[in-house]
Amino acid sequence: QLQASGGGLVQAGGSLRLSCAASGRIFSRYSVGWFRQAPDKGREFVAAINWSGGSTNYADSVKGRFTLSRDNAKNTVWLQMNSLKFEDTAVYYCAASLRASYSDYTPISSNEYDYWGQGTQVTVSS
Numbered sequence: 001q002l003q004a005s006g007g008g009l010v011q012a013g014g015s016l017r018l019s020c021a022a023s024g025r026i027f028s029r030y031s032v033g034w035f036r037q038a039p040d041k042g043r044e045f046v047a048a049i050n051w052s053g054g055s056t057n058y059a060d061s062v063k064g065r066f067t068l069s070r071d072n073a074k075n076t077v078w079l080q081m082n083s084l085k086f087e088d089t090a091v092y093y094c095a096a097s098l099r100a101s102y103s104d105y106t107p108i109s110s111n112e113y114d115y116w117g118q119g120t121q122v123t124v125s126s
Contacts, residue, residue, distance in 0.1 A: 004094045007120030010084055014124070018079040020094030020117060028072035031100035033113055034079050036090035036122075046092070048106035049077060057106035062088075086126040091119040 006018040020032060033048035048057045049068040056068050065084075070077040077094060095113035100106065107113065 002094055002096060002115055002117035004092060004117040004120040007092060007122045009123045009125065012084060012086055012124055012126050014084050015080070015082045016084065016122060018081065018092055018094075018120060018122075020077040020079070022075045022096065024075070027075045027096065029101045030096045030098060031103070031106050032070065032077045033095050033097065033107060033110075034068075034092060035095065035110055036088075036092045037119075038087075038090040041090075043093070043110050044090075045108040045110070047079060048097075048108065050100065050104050050106050051102055055104040055106055057108060059108075081122070084122075084124045086124050089122060089124045091121050093117055093119045 001023045003021050031050045034046040035043045036046050037043045047068050053070045065082050067080040094117045096115040097107050097112050098114045
């Protein structure tokens with residue numbers, strides 16, 4: 001199971017740190033991705049990190065502003081979001097990809113993720 005948390009209301013230019021916590025030791029094997037979905041829009045890839053944290057992948061829209069990290073001992077992945085913009089407003093989901101096990105692969109398609117958290121709302125006021 002995955003649980004995303006850390007969302008909230010923030011002014012434009014502010015920061016938030018999202019957490020994705022998992023139960024079970026096998027979490028450390030898998031790549032973890034973050035996606036977001038704004039009202040009336042499809043689910044959009046945000047960022048992904050491989051099992052070791054040595055490989056990351058970011059959408060162009062967040063590159064340079066968002067940073068992923070993970071601590072496998074704590075079964076947690078964090079998404080640090082800085083310089084937030086109004087257009088970052090969305091429900092953010094974390095997901096784990098079983099096919100990306102012990103690899104550098106960081107999938108960008110939601111179809112390649114198998115376990116999903118429940119989502120956390122991020123609202124950026126302009």
